[in-house]
Amino acid sequence: MKREITIIGAGISGLTTAYFLVKAGVPVRVLEKQSRVGGLLGTQQTPHGLVETAANGLINTARLEALCADIGVTLLSLQPQSRSRYFWRDHPRRWPLTVGESVRMTAGLVRHLGHWRPVAGETLDGWGTRLLGAAAVQHALTPAMGGIYASDADQLSASLIFNRKGLGLEPANPNGNAKPAKPARRGTVSPKGGMQELMDGLSNYLRQQGVSIELNRGAQLERDAPTVICTSAAHAAELLSNHAPEVSQALRQVELLPIVTATCFYEHSPRQPQGFGCLFPRHGEIRALGVLFNDCLFEGRSALRSENWILGGASDREVVHLSDAELETTLRRNHALLVGAEEPLLSYHVTRWPQALPHYTLALERVLTTLPPLPKHLALVGNYLGQIGLAKIIERAYRVASQIADA
Numbered sequence: 001m002k003r004e005i006t007i008i009g010a011g012i013s014g015l016t017t018a019y020f021l022v023k024a025g026v027p028v029r030v031l032e033k034q035s036r037v038g039g040l041l042g043t044q045q046t047p048h049g050l051v052e053t054a055a056n057g058l059i060n061t062a063r064l065e066a067l068c069a070d071i072g073v074t075l076l077s078l079q080p081q082s083r084s085r086y087f088w089r090d091h092p093r094r095w096p097l098t099v100g101e102s103v104r105m106t107a108g109l110v111r112h113l114g115h116w117r118p119v120a121g122e123t124l125d126g127w128g129t130r131l132l133g134a135a136a137v138q139h140a141l142t143p144a145m146g147g148i149y150a151s152d153a154d155q156l157s158a159s160l161i162f163n164r165k166g167l168g169l170e171p172a173n174p175n176g177n178a179k180p181a182k183p184a185r186r187g188t189v190s191p192k193g194g195m196q197e198l199m200d201g202l203s204n205y206l207r208q209q210g211v212s213i214e215l216n217r218g219a220q221l222e223r224d225a226p227t228v229i230c231t232s233a234a235h236a237a238e239l240l241s242n243h244a245p246e247v248s249q250a251l252r253q254v255e256l257l258p259i260v261t262a263t264c265f266y267e268h269s270p271r272q273p274q275g276f277g278c279l280f281p282r283h284g285e286i287r288a289l290g291v292l293f294n295d296c297l298f299e300g301r302s303a304l305r306s307e308n309w310i311l312g313g314a315s316d317r318e319v320v321h322l323s324d325a326e327l328e329t330t331l332r333r334n335h336a337l338l339v340g341a342e343e344p345l346l347s348y349h350v351t352r353w354p355q356a357l358p359h360y361t362l363a364l365e366r367v368l369t370t371l372p373p374l375p376k377h378l379a380l381v382g383n384y385l386g387q388i389g390l391a392k393i394i395e396r397a398y399r400v401a402s403q404i405a406d407a
């Protein structure tokens, strides 16, 4: 009989690590300090439609598909009306560059063919300007990466984003060099009832397998107890302070960025752009990183126009401190600029995350590439370890669980 593994944290990192361990026949218990499972992920059903507190969807993979089929969670694909994606440059555009800027970008890509990987210590701005030109960085790369990493190109590490393998950050693949299986449906997916359905599905499945999930249980590390820490970097640093002080010290340097998400409901109007959403440049007239057009994304999200605005990040840290009234004014103004007219706001739901996402800076690149080894009985899974998106976190959970099961 294998020794029981303690999982600290019942967000996506913790519950998927627990799932893969259980599948491999390893007994686990899960400790979560909040009164619910999900961590950042959460879904509210409101009279006007579904509201997500963080992610609205995730990139589909064969592993996610198999997991969801196993735990009985139905995944929806994007609706056809979500196909258009916009960048803001004076107004929403399908392609933000002029013909001249596009030619410069293509020429740069051709010139660097086969040598496009960033080098260690290079910012996204430096890498992008070298390859694609300044206009492509300002109008395309910065908004696109800002929408995911909530920061600016001159602060982000290009290698962390585009060359994780080169930095040696990926845990060994238990399947060797075999190519990952392709999912039946490509692209972004979401559980029918929102992201909380995935978390509840995982938690119900684990409980049925006899796993104890203890809520309201702020855990401490127990001496020599095999444990996977599935929390934010800041909480992992706290937990490790007596057991792996050097790792703890390094993780304390990981900066966490504040984010506000706001789902706003409007009557439909012909002025509203249809599609996936729109990304915004920094310091422009619209105060946001991006907006998702929820009602276009997945079937059944809302009968109304539903917009999910994401604000904050590295260049707008003050946004979490705005009062409700100030936020409402900002949201109304953003929407009016987006559609070119004021429209009545029917209702809105705000989530403030003072410490939402790890900042993928050169400092994080340094932390991760020089992280001292952990004691053998400890492992880490989380969004600060080189993978911010859910699909990549699930892959790390699988690999870490496989290593533990094979040990």
Ligand SMILES: Cc1cc2nc3c(=O)[nH]c(=O)nc-3n(C[C@H](O)[C@H](O)[C@H](O)COP(=O)(O)OP(=O)(O)OC[C@H]3O[C@@H](n4cnc5c(N)ncnc54)[C@H](O)[C@@H]3O)c2cc1C
Residues within 6 Å of the ligand: 008, 009, 010, 011, 012, 013, 014, 031, 032, 033, 034, 038, 039, 040, 041, 053, 054, 055, 056, 057, 058, 059, 217, 218, 219, 220, 230, 231, 232, 235, 239, 259, 260, 261, 310, 353, 356, 357, 381, 382, 383, 388, 389, 390, 391, 393
């Ligand atoms: C606004 C926003 C939008 C996003 N959109 C997307 C998206 O569209 N697609 C995508 O792929 N990703 C998206 N992400 C990223 C993704 O949501 C996160 O990276 C992911 O949810 C992090 O999950 P986690 O389990 O690692 O951490 P968390 O969700 O933070 O979970 C950690 C858990 O550990 C618990 N914990 C901490 N300390 C202790 C302790 N001592 N004892 C017990 N429990 C403890 C916490 O209470 C928490 O429940 C988004 C993130 C944000 C903030």
